[in-house]
Amino acid sequence: MRDLIRNEIKEYVLESKENWLEEIQDRYFDEPIVKFASSEDPLFEEYKKIIDIDHLTPKEAFESFFGKDSYEGGTVISIVLPINEKIIKSNAAKKDNASKEWALLRAFTDGFRIGLNKHLVNFLEQKGYKAVAPADLEEFKIYSTLSGPSSNWSERHIAFAAGLGTFGINDGFITEKGIAIRLTSVVTNLTLIPDIRKAESHTENCLLFRNGICGACIKRCPVNAISKDGHDKIKCWKYVYGDESRKLAEAYGGNSAVGSGCGLCQTKVPCECKNPTAIFP
Template sequence: MIEVMKAFVKESPLNWSDVLQGPYYDEPIIQFASADDPLFEEYKSIIGPGHATPKELIERSFGSGTYNGGSVISIVLPIHESIRKANRQQKERASREWALLRTFGDEYFLKAARIHLTDYIINLGRLAAAPLDADWYGITSTDTGPISNWSERHVAYAAGLGTFSLNDGFISEKGIAIRLLSVVTDLQLPSDPRSAATHTGNCLLCSKGNCGVCITRCPVQAISKNGHDKIACMKFVYGQGSREWAAQSGGEATSGAGCGLCQTKVPCESRNPMRNAK
């Protein structure tokens, strides 16, 4: 399973940019959570009652009574150095390289990777479904910002891949400049432990009180020591200016250009900063 996805990331032509002359993503980290982990039920209180459990996902995909346990596969895809390097130089908006990542990495490659993994498992004669490709998947607007009914970050936390950060990103062992994907299956895979002391354990500011670089990197002041203004962030990341810059950069306007400034030129960009924290 792990080697299959590593090979796909390495070999897929969709993970290559002729414009950038390099890949969008580096070798992934892949871990597993039990589909019966009680944390998934807790997410209905933490995130919202509409957040699906693995059991609900399987039965929505394959019918009532088809769930007999299983696993959730969560994958961290580190963003390639050349894209991160370009974005480090930015102060007001995403780099051209990051804008291309939003369209061709995030929209095209991530979907292809989810399909590849689900098809691989189904060809083994087992059940598999990717929540983000389900017809019921959606994002709801609330007074505090958008909420999805399947959070890749919360799934990655359940699989022990890292923790949340001040800016609501996810800090893995390969840092915060990453993308995430997940697939639910009836395969019984060995669960990985959660080793972080708290759900923000990898964030220097939350754990040690001695960072906050992401606050200074945000071009719309959507991050403060009190947390992350999701609405201000969303308006900037998916607003008209972002869509125009995406198109000008060679991407698709509907994808937006993203931002990623708070994920680059920060101590957690490509590593877990708590590994060497004093």
């Protein structure tokens, strides 16, 4: 069943006609990486302390849709959507703001992610299981905290639980296909063997955390939102989704409501398309 699910997701991403950007004559997203976490993993409860008490456990997400006491355990399916190299290169060439291709990707991602989630939920239902995409629930929220925006279903933390990678100094999630990615996930009552989380810390894939070298993303940020002390989410948020970003998105023919994004810290960096620490023993 693990392979069946993986293949279904791969096929959807690679064969979807929507997954096509005219400007590069190629796909927005390359072949996805799919991994599985047990919904019983104690880490999901720990996220209530690490992130916020309001962060949903898989059980809470499932039951908010299917009703109280409807969940008896199962699996969280976490998906990495690697960004096409041509889009990454276009953003790597930029110094002050997002490239046109990156902004169009920003406009495209939410709809594609929702379509993929629905497809996976339907696929599981046809096999006799129930499933839900927490980030598409009415209960999903993005809210302000003193340190910046947060959400009650953090895809990066879900991906960490599934063993897909770890965080960088800039908060970005670094996978085997690098940091220039998008993430999505689905919770199901189908029980599968979970993937093993090999990382010894939640920052292992970042060169700066691992051995004190790098910091390339610090230099790339146009608004100095990253330092050796971490990522200033408020500075980043103002730049990534502020007025200038909205105007830029409009000028590019993107979606001014969601802005252009930025992602300069995710391109032209050693962790762009790979896990840069994979070479270390």
